[in-house]
Amino acid sequence: MAALLANSAVLGSTVAASAASCSDHESRGYGFRNGHCKVGRFGRGNYLSIGGRDNFSSPWPRLSRDSMRSLAVSSFELMPPPIDNDLHEIMRDEGAEIDDNGVVMTFGNDDEAIAAAEQGVAVVDMSNYGRLRVTGDDRLHFLHNQSTADFKTMKASQGCYTVFTTPTARTIDLAKAWVMTNSVILVLSPSTRKSIFDRLNKYIFFADKVEIEDITDKTYLFSITGPSSDELLRKLNLEEIIGKPFGTHLHYAVEGTPVTIAVGSGFAGEGYSMLLSTSTAGFVWETLLKSGAVPMGATAAERLRVLQGKPAPGSELTDDYNVLEAGLWRTISLTKGCYIGQETIAKLITYNGVKQELWGIELEAAVTPGTPIMVDGQKVGKLTSCTIGRDNSKYFGLGYIKNKAGGAGIQVDVAGVSGTVVDIPFITRSLPE
Template sequence: MPTSAIDAQDAAAIQAVTEGVAVCDRSFFGRIRVSDTDRIRFLHNQSTNDFQSLKPGQGCDTVMVTSTARTIDLVTAYVLEDAVLLLVSPNRREYIMQWLDRYIFFADKVQLTDVTAETATLSLIGPESHAIIEKLGAESILGQPYGSHVVVNGNLIIAVGSGLASPGYTLILPVFEKEKLWSQILELGAVELSDRAWDTLRILQGRPAPDAELTDDYNPLEVGLWQTISFNKGCYIGQETIARLNTYKGVKQNLWGIRLSGFAEIGSAIAIGDEKVGKLTSYTQTADGHFGLGYIRTKAGGVGLKVQVGETEGEVIAIPFVSHEYPSV
């Protein structure tokens, strides 16, 4: 069933993301605790980012990929004093637990614990989120790099980054503390953002999701997740393919936003004239109109390109969560 136009409450929350502050309950995301003495080395070898350069109190986004560099999930990692906490997509939690477990060998000192049921995740999103963070006692992370975090009151992790391209913070805490903190955040002026509005925002901003933009058909460079990839960290699963694509500028398709003239079915072909140049992967509708995400062949063009998506006209636009520039490495 297509996503229909959002209601007034969702529209107000999305506006708060731009002008004020919204709070979203992201507890439906999975949380995996990786502990024991080999945890950093292990995660360094299993995903695209450089874990060995991180210290406790730091974090990063990283991509779990197959041996041929196909995307499994976009994961946020927080390096704690005694563990690394992974925030994973809802529909990838069990798969990633099993996938990581497969790579733990007899001599490895690595423990995986699914802590999803006993923890909760909230995201504060918007330019006014800083004021709430200050009142929650985490003023020390204001202005710090993405993924930086502190532990407040012994069990509340507050981290820089909203999970979207908008400014904000991610809070991870014991589930029994969630209701109290949720009420406190609303009292401090945040507007509630529903799961549906979160999904609308992630499409508008271009955050890729498993089973849509993150599948066996695409690699992280095609998605545009350059910020999650270390090109000089050495060997990891999928590294050879990613290095080759980067060295030879071999990205054949890119993820873009598409402003649509009307409804379009997910999976629809994206075409220029009679030539198919891509596929629509996500669709939403807001008060401002129809919008989608889709992969388009690099040679076809980028921003400003006029396309046909199924029976609907569209125009390619940039999305803030991803980038298609080759960084200097």
């Protein structure tokens, strides 16, 4: 290990000298490869185009050789032993239960994983989430008109949340967007992957210079979440991205293969996302676990979503609720001009038209979503999600409650089950100042 750390300390300067002296890096277009020019496995840098042209089959952007830099990552060994990079086989060895669709449901440690996400750091395979790559000269203008975020003002390496809405501002999905040099990557909920892909293609007109590619099956997506996320990245010598604004993303390399790391995990609080190739996913996953991350399956991730109050399609994001009622104020731009749903959203804000909001509810027992929420015998809302709770709450639900009924602290009845309304960390209830 001492020798490894010593090698890591000088790797940055070695990479710079090697990159300047080796023209074959540029012809390969892959960054630095282990054994090639004696450079280590994990590099930070902008990717070169292959043969001088954009490689549209890749989700990663082209970057110039002059901006190529490398970070040594001591946990990514310079000469690791050969391993089987089949991610699911690696996960099964760790106790994963994987369903027929390839979704990792649990590692048999759901309580431990929840605790890690709230007190330490957990890592979740979010690869069942959709990933679309939008390219073409008109891509920012196009996306600007399709969702709530202000894409026209965004620069490469920035990112944001954005909401796809109906013309009446009803919610379809909350997406993450990463603006890269030649493309925009959209991360979508699993259930909306196809419908949003079809919707976006529907609005591409003949003269629009826009292309959309579904890269879900070509890539993996990991989420690193919890208050110790920064500490985990420091162990990997990835300090450069720590403290950057939400959505900021940088590009690295493992075995010459690109890895994009972005600020924001998709959950509340500290965290990061990693977009990577299928060939390196297993290696990166093992490295994250060896560095202290606790693996989390989809069952625990859904539980965490509800506990944090993140709205999801089919539950909180439906035709019954608008984007403001769902607490997604921070995704909205009031200065960007026309987009789908914009007129309704503007009227709701101008005339204080939000009549109900999303809240958390600590429940004494499990209740089926869709059940009315009652106060003093009067219906004031509807339960949308329910999961196992924490601390003094046996179960925890999400639900929309009319503003006139009150908010945090009120007592409610849900199908005979007593509940206490509480605030939830993921959402906001007003525009950012």
